[in-house]
Amino acid sequence: MRERRVLALSGSLREGSHNTALLRAAGKLAPSGVSITPWDGLADVPMYHADLDTAAPPEPVRALRHEIANADALLLATPEYNASVPAVLKNAIDWASTAADASRLAGKPIAILGASPGALGTARAQLALRQILAAVGAEVVAKPEVIVFHAHERFDERGELADGLTRTLLAGLLAALADRVGPKLSEHDVLQTADRE
Structure with missing residues (x-):
């Protein structure tokens, strides 16, 4: 079976970001046959500008669209800024969904x-992000929800995810997510993956 490639994007540009650390943990917990590929180019993507959204967009935009088009699925980690999604993540979605030839996010x-x-984790940001992704026609996984509150307590001194739940x-x-792009995994496989070091 062909390995399924999941592109991982963090909405936090901060060094030592808990959201980026979550994506690193995802790479270690990915089920067999699934690879998690982080992409750290969001900082280079300019703010969306319709006059630049042509057949020859800025290079960072072309790279973003290429990465998304070549991924079987996406994994988006969002912090919560002012009860919503950070601008860098919304900007990436705007560029990816407005390509002149075809949206990279539809389906x-x-x-x-x-x-x-914080005590609420990223519940409000994730709700806003779900609405945005629904508007562009993406197939968003509904459950389980991974809303990590008090994030500084969930990681060890090396930045590794240490919380079992x-x-x-x-x-x-x-x-x-893997079920959306390939054969279904059993509950036994899921629990074995979670326990893997």
């Missing part, structure tokens, strides 16, 4: 997750 399986030091939820989310 694309997407899973979302997020971490925040979060690991189980994350493994379940990745299995649900």
Whole structure:
């Protein structure tokens, strides 16, 4: 069976970001036959400008669209800024969904997750992100929800995800995403993945 490629984008540009650390953990918890490929080029993507959205867009935009088009699915990690999605992530979605030839997001399986030091985690940001992705025709995985609150307590001193429940939820989310692009995984496979070091 062909390996399924999941493109992972973090909506946080901060060094030491808990959301980027969540994506690293996802790479270790990915089910067999699934690879998690992080892409750190969002900082280089200019703010959306319709006059630049031509057949020859800026190079970072072309690279973003290429990465998304060549992925079987997306994994989006969002922090929560002012009760919503950070501009860098919304900007990437705008560029990816408005290509002159075809949207890169329509019909694309997407899973979302997020971490925040606050008590509500990223619940409001994820709700906003679900609405945005529904508007562009993406296929968003509904459950399980991975909303990591008090994120500074969930990672160890090396930045590794150490919380067992979060690991189980994350493994379940990745299995649900893999189901959208390949054979279904058993509950046994999901739990084994979550327990893997």
